[in-house]
Amino acid sequence: MYGQGIAKGMWVTIKHLVDTYLDDLKWWGRRYTDPAVFPERQGPHTRGVFTVQYPEEKLPMPERFRFTPFLVVNDPDAPEHPSHIWCTSCGICAKVCPPQCIWIMRGVHSDTGRPIPEPAEFYIDIDVCMNCGYCAEFCPFDAIKMDHNYELASYDRTAHHIHDLARLSKPVSYWEHIAPTLAANERAAREAEAARKAARKKSAPAKQQDDAK
């Protein structure tokens, strides 16, 4: 019968509409209180349509989510080297960055003028950054990580879109907060590496001096 196909399609849309309201009724009054609401209504089982009320509500980002990079520094209240930057200005991130938006000025010792493992200046042009995550992936010191803060709108792109050291630096506790599992894994890997090194040093004390350099 002509029109049957249209009617069938209409039935699907009506079902969607009804499902949405039935779902609303099912969770009536619990939208903001019951933590089961979101996973259920936004997950694979849902039948109706359900929207997140951005910006009043926000979905948290998964740990691996990558937006722009930031530099990890010690916490300001850390027992050793408070606020010390982890970056050694080795330059790997600047070399691997596909659009070449990382600019690093290597630090030099104020007395000797010799390079020191610390950046004097560090810039990322976030207009150019393609959020690829390579810098964080290939940094050998876990010193650069991908931030989850995607709300970077500003009124003046010429003034605010090159992030400098001050803007880029964030304490390691921030990274542990936004990516707890990753941060824990990295910490474990670093500690294992340090233990391995310490064991090697003990077994070959002659080499100690080289390692210290």
Place this chain on the structure above:
Amino acid sequence: MSDVPTQEEALAPADVLIEKYPGAVSKDTREGYEGVVVDAGKLVEVATALRDELGFKYLASATAVDYLEDEYFEMVYHACNVDTGGKPLVFKARTARAEAVLPSLVSVWPGADFQEREAWDLMGIRFTGHPNLRRILMWEGFEGHPLRKDWQEPYYEEDAKPFDSRWPEGHVCRAEQLNPYGMNVRYPPGFIYDGYESVADDDTYSGMGVTFDEPPGGIKTGRLVVNIGPHHPSTHGVFRMVATLDGETIEDLHPVMGYLHRNHEKIGERNTFLQNMPYTDRLDYICSMSNNLGYALAVEKLMGVEVPERAELIRVLMVELTRYVNHLWAIGFLLNDLGAFYTPAIYVMNARELILDFFEATAGSRMMCNYMRFGGVFADLPPTVGGRPQLPTDVFREYETMAYLKDLVYEQMPRFVDEFDALLTQNEIVISRARGVGILPPDMAIAYSASGPLLRASGVPYDLRHSDPYSIYDEFDWDIAVRYNGDVYDRLMLRFDEIRQSIRILQQVVPRLEATQGQPVFSGRRAYQVRVPAGESYGRIEAPKGELGFYVVSNGSPNPWRYHVRSTSFINVTGLGELCKGHKVADVVAILGSIDIILGEVDR
């Protein structure tokens, strides 16, 4: 070269050619290269023999390489036998850099049309006998041929990344200062910017003629040239069609493109091999996972690395999920083009969201996934999909990954496809708009190098996952989806068939993923610089839109010497003019939608 038997297989027809044309056809003996080199004078003859006698009816790819030091350009052709499948046959023709002329192969394979125009535009090789040799991605009046190795962009910094200015003395400056607006284009000498009128349009229109005719006893009718676009027709991107109309009927139609051109390939040749990976995301931005895979395959072939089983499984998982997303998206927006405003498209987005959540949790980004690496993938599947609340306003949502995947693959995806099918495919309006419109006969589809759903909806069962299997597709049980009418409706329905096959593959992938949990997903050492031996390689996959190929030439340095994308959408629109002839204006939109192009990939 890693696998000797397949190479022998591919060389068999090449040997026939060498025997048949002694002196004119010879083996390419360079280290790491394959195929034959054909004398330019005999090119058309050899190509015709290839097509008619050896069954290579399908020209997959044609591109040019600039061998600057040896002072010649080389056109590299990949021809395929769609009946038997198998590896493509590579043949090449050379011409001196100073006077670059080669015979056109459009008369043999009409599918060479746009690809030769591209080679003319970007590399500056003239093709004698080409019916319409004009620039295609750049505009007429542009100076130079930007893919030549000695051509430098106005904001040129160095031949290859990484640039020395970034470290250890990184004096930052904004990209716009390096590349100021208005100065980022070099004009020919003597060019006056003010009052310049492009001759490109004249060229476009001149072949089409605005004429009047008055049949005896009939009404006087006029032909009108109409620009459809350049605008952003829903999802596809900025595209323009110049149509000559007789009343409502299309008499002639030329696609005009390049509005989104950024010379992806030149950027790619400045990049290191690894740096290209995130750039491939931006080609077909709906299907970044498949783009990643195509490029990874091409480079892995050169490097000769093995990919662990679990990495292959994850790759297949990602690519098939991408196919599902892409086809739903294509259907949704085809319906949009047909006037079913946004109901189907929004339904699709709703379903797609679940996949994107998974991509985001796994790769870190919803669309620009940058997930594959040479030798595996970026990281194993995460333990959970979703995130934990970090702010008081965050809403909590987290699922266990395997449970989530199972819910998707066994329940949500099949359910959604059936529902979507019920919503659309029997709809009388859809049927009357789509059936019998834009028919592409199989021989024409092959001649025009159409690929993917466009080819299979015309009754050609050619799917690279079967015909030239890559990754681990030969380990799964599935069928090639084929339809036989070649009209818009069949292309629509074929996408439904393919989604169902993808779900079938996914249902076989998930249990194997569970069985391989904890196994490595990467082989070799993760390094920011990869060593790629000299040679050439063509990696191709059956991307959702069709054959996506990456032709990479390495000379052993950290950057590819040549990096070419055999872009599916670009080649699929070659036949658009022919497809639209005789149809009404409103049908053009439907036909374009049914081809499923994406301008990020067309224009590159």
